[in-house]
Amino acid sequence: MAERISSLVLIVVSVSVFWGSLKYGIGTPVNPGSGLMPMLASLLVFGLSSGLLLKEIIRAGKHRGQGDAANLGRYAKPASLVAGIVAYSWLLELLGFITVTFPLLFLMFSITEPHKCRRNLLISAVITLASFAFFRFLRVDLPIGIFHIGW
Amino acid sequence: MNLLYCFVGVFIGTLIGVLPGIGSVGTMAILFPVTFNAPPLGAIIMLAGIYYGSMYGGSTTSILVNIPGEMASVMTCLDGYQMALQGRAGPALGISAFGSFIAGSLGLVGLMFLAPALTTLALGFGPPEYFSLMTLGLMILIYIAQKSLTKALISGGIGLILSYVGLDIVTGTERFSFGLPEFIDGIGIAPIAMGLFGIAEVLQNLETTVKGTLLKTKIKGLLPTLQDWSDSIFSILRGAVMGFCLGILPGGGASLSTYVTYAVEKKISKHPEKFGTGVIQGVAGPEAANNGASSGAFVPLMTLGIPSNAVMAMLFAGLLVHGITPGPLMLQQRPEIFWGLIASMYIGNVILIVLNLPLIGIWVQVTRVPFRFLFPMIVLLCIVGVYSIDSSILDLRVMMFFGVVGYLMRKCGYEAPPLILAYVLGPGMEQALRQSLILSNGDFTIFLVRPISAVCLSLAALLIILAVLPKKKRLVMPENT
Numbered sequence: 001m002a003e004r005i006s007s008l009v010l011i012v013v014s015v016s017v018f019w020g021s022l023k024y025g026i027g028t029p030v031n032p033g034s035g036l037m038p039m040l041a042s043l044l045v046f047g048l049s050s051g052l053l054l055k056e057i058i059r060a061g062k063h064r065g066q067g068d069a070a071n072l073g074r075y076a077k078p079a080s081l082v083a084g085i086v087a088y089s090w091l092l093e094l095l096g097f098i099t100v101t102f103p104l105l106f107l108m109f110s111i112t113e114p115h116k117c118r119r120n121l122l123i124s125a126v127i128t129l130a131s132f133a134f135f136r137f138l139r140v141d142l143p144i145g146i147f148h149i150g151w
Numbered sequence: 152m153n154l155l156y157c158f159v160g161v162f163i164g165t166l167i168g169v170l171p172g173i174g175s176v177g178t179m180a181i182l183f184p185v186t187f188n189a190p191p192l193g194a195i196i197m198l199a200g201i202y203y204g205s206m207y208g209g210s211t212t213s214i215l216v217n218i219p220g221e222m223a224s225v226m227t228c229l230d231g232y233q234m235a236l237q238g239r240a241g242p243a244l245g246i247s248a249f250g251s252f253i254a255g256s257l258g259l260v261g262l263m264f265l266a267p268a269l270t271t272l273a274l275g276f277g278p279p280e281y282f283s284l285m286t287l288g289l290m291i292l293i294y295i296a297q298k299s300l301t302k303a304l305i306s307g308g309i310g311l312i313l314s315y316v317g318l319d320i321v322t323g324t325e326r327f328s329f330g331l332p333e334f335i336d337g338i339g340i341a342p343i344a345m346g347l348f349g350i351a352e353v354l355q356n357l358e359t360t361v362k363g364t365l366l367k368t369k370i371k372g373l374l375p376t377l378q379d380w381s382d383s384i385f386s387i388l389r390g391a392v393m394g395f396c397l398g399i400l401p402g403g404g405a406s407l408s409t410y411v412t413y414a415v416e417k418k419i420s421k422h423p424e425k426f427g428t429g430v431i432q433g434v435a436g437p438e439a440a441n442n443g444a445s446s447g448a449f450v451p452l453m454t455l456g457i458p459s460n461a462v463m464a465m466l467f468a469g470l471l472v473h474g475i476t477p478g479p480l481m482l483q484q485r486p487e488i489f490w491g492l493i494a495s496m497y498i499g500n501v502i503l504i505v506l507n508l509p510l511i512g513i514w515v516q517v518t519r520v521p522f523r524f525l526f527p528m529i530v531l532l533c534i535v536g537v538y539s540i541d542s543s544i545l546d547l548r549v550m551m552f553f554g555v556v557g558y559l560m561r562k563c564g565y566e567a568p569p570l571i572l573a574y575v576l577g578p579g580m581e582q583a584l585r586q587s588l589i590l591s592n593g594d595f596t597i598f599l600v601r602p603i604s605a606v607c608l609s610l611a612a613l614l615i616i617l618a619v620l621p622k623k624k625r626l627v628m629p630e631n632t
Contacts, residue, residue: 006563010305017312017327024324029593034319034326037581038312045308048301078354082555085350085530089547092538105527111357112523131531138185140539 004060007053014046077111084108096145102128153193157495160197161502164204168224169212169514170525175205176571177352179465180344181529184536191473192488196495198469202462203255203445203496206405207503210247210438211514214240224441225406226413230426230433237429245375246383246431247438248507254391254439255500258446261395262453263493266482269454273479276455278590279598282583283607285576288457290611291400293569300618302565310570313338314577321585333545340468342537342550343574347567349533350554353526355561383435386416390439397440398447400459405441405448412440446496452477453489457576461568464575 017038027033084107091100105124113120135142167178179198186194209224214231227247234243276284293303316327317337328334375383390412397408416436417426426433451459456478458464470477475485482489507514537550557567591597598604 002563006559006565010309013309013312020327024319024326029588029595031593032585032588034322034324037577037584038315038326041308041311041315045305045312048305048308052301052305074358077357078558081354081357081530082551085534085551085554086548088534089544089551092547093544101531105531108527108530109523127527127531131535135535135539139188140535141542142535142538143542 003056004053007049007056010045010049011053014042014049017042018046080111081108092145093143094145096147097142098128098132099145099147101131152190153196153491153495154498156189156193156197157200157499158502160200161204161207161499162506164201164206165208165503165506165514166517167201168205168208168210169517170520175202176344176461176465176568177348178205179462179469180341181349181532181536183341183344183465183469184540186469187472187540191470191475192491194469194473195466195488195492196499198466199449199492199496200499202466203442203499204503206255206438206441206445207248207251207507208514209441210251210434211244211507211511214243214247214434215515224409224438226409226437227434229413230428230430233427233429234431234434239429242375242379242431243434244511245508246379246387246435248504249375250383250387250390250435250439251442251507252500252504253387254394255442255446255503256497257388257391258395258398258443259493259496259500262446262449265399266450266454266489269450270479270482273455276479276603277601278583278586279601279604280607281455281457282580282587283598283604283611284455284457285580285583287607287611288451288459289569289573289576290614292460292572294614294618299564302563303569306560306565306567307569307573310573311577311580313343313570314574315581321582331545333541333543338549339540339546340465340571340574341540342546343553344465344571345533345537346550346553346555347557347560347571349529350550351557351561351567353529354554354558356522356526379431383431386432386436387439389415390436391443394440394443394445395447398444398459399450405444408440408444409437412436449492453481454479456481456579458572461571464572467575 021035021039021042024035024038025033026036026039084104088100088104102124105127106120109120109123110117132142163178163182164175167175179201182197182201186197189197206224210227210231213224213227214235217228217232231243231247234240289307293300293307312327314337316334318325318328318335325335390408393412393415394405394408397411398405413426413433413436416432417423420426420430420432422430448459448463451457452463452467456467456476458467467477470488475481475488533550534547537546538544540546560567560570587597588595598608
């Protein structure tokens with residue numbers, strides 16, 4: 001299933017790029033246009049992805065009913081981290097580095113050891129403050145947010 | 152100040168090499184923004200130090216924990232860990248450090264003499280030669296892909312497509328920028344690399360944690376005995392030469408050189424059956440090879456301006472950020488960069504011997520740090536690093552996007568190095584292709600009538616033909632020997 005989905009996504013991407021390349025113009029051999037190299041690259045990706053998809057369909061047809069069992073539970077930790085960082089990116093400039101980094105760190109420590117709540121809180125607080133001081137020392141410009149924490 | 156950059160680079164490189172999970176490319180990507188404020192020479196010295204420092208550090212976990220700290224240390228696990236089990240961890244670590252030092256130093260001598268000579272040759276290269284050489288380099292990296300060749304080619308294609316996002320400098324056309332002003336200059340390499348190698352690695356390790364058991368043994372006798380030297384000196388010298396030569400090849404690198412060296416040592420040994428049971432040649436050869444290769448890899452970058460692997464691609468990007476274009480003209484116009492780097496690598500090698508032998512106890516303790524404490528630091532460094540480039544939230548989101556993409560790529564068997572190399576080479580390839588066609592008045596045979604270009608394209612074509620042969624006939628980097 002993963003093979004088919006990834007191949008389909010690549011086919012869609014390559015077709016989109018191909019279409020866009022034609023709009024930019026591929027030019028002539030004497031005067032190649034902006035769309036030439038993207039078009040060639042998209043053709044490469046399209047051809048190979050289509051081949052992979054076809055191969056996978058044939059393989060799936062031969063081994064009907066022998067799909068791999070999806071174990072979605074193991075994706076919980078990576079998914080939690082992704083969700084956390086996405087939320088972080090939306091809130092960073094609004095609430096400021098310290099305000100948003102602390103819960104992110106707490107989330108990350110809790111992903112692997114959810115039962116050690118107090119320890120995770122303490123470590124998150126210490127690392128947030130230490131990292132803020134460290135990056136300020138390196139003159140990295142970090143957002144202070146609407147609460148002006150860290151100014 | 153450059154000495155400080157050198158020390159920081161090799162220290163971090165050793166640390167990264169000791170810690171399995173994040174490799175030198177990921178670390179260079181994470182520290183990339185830090186180098187923006189450094190002077191060009193200092194930045195390159197630090198980034199280079201991370202690379203060859205990680206070659207030293209990777210052997211520590213290979214020998215003590217049987218987990219390679221770096222891809223280039225995989226072969227060291229085979230005999231190094233066995234030596235440790237036999238109570239000979241000290242000699243294994245010692246010969247690894249000394250072998251790395253000797254090979255690194257010899258590699259630098261080779262770089263010193265070969266690079267200026269090749270630069271003279273490269274000044275005669277034109278756009279067709281550059282296009283063909285870049286194509287060959289990309290094909291070699293794809294050919295030695297560990298998993299599927301088709302998927303490696305697709306990764307390369309995606310890398311090329313990504314490299315064309317932004318303004319076409321010839322026609323002024325905005326390509327695939329979707330109206331976002333941040334994408335007019337293209338997608339930055341830092342968010343892509345940090346996502347693909349840093350965040351993706353963290354996500355993968357969160358899903359499946361690699362556990363290793365640190366060998367509980369007292370490490371003694373770090374200085375190899377006369378017998379150890381007698382047994383391993385020629386392996387070190389062979390590894391140094393093979394590593395350097397293979398490191399020069401576009402698409403080559405430290406990993407390939409260690410596999411080849413191990414295979415050669417086993418082949419020529421009087422007792423090949425003992426390899427894998429704890430023979431010192433099985434440690435000395437590969438460890439020398441990976442450091443020889445790390446010096447050799449600088450040759451195509453410095454002389455031709457063509458990065459030979461993902462690590463060199465990061466260095467290439469680092470030089471570009473500082474307005475320095477690697478290539479034959481760099482040696483003439485900015486000799487201080489080249490010779491300053493060489494000098495720093497000599498000093499770096501000495502620092503590494505000091506770091507890796509007397510301070511081995513510290514690195515042993517580092518190997519005990521669980522991943523659950525490391526990954527939040529890595530993520531935080533990635534986030535702040537990428538945000539600090541332009542104070543742009545979009546860069547952070549791009550990094551996250553490529554982090555997820557990189558993670559899914561790994562799940563589906565697609566490799567990231569061809570993507571990043573194609574991304575770095577893409578603009579150069581396009582420029583070389585266009586210039587070639589303008590030179591030849593639209594005649595594609597220009598790539599075949601010029602000898603160097605014809606040879607490179609023929610080799611690339613040969614690799615494609617070899618690639619479609621059945622797997623057993625293809626040279627593949629072995630995952631298990």
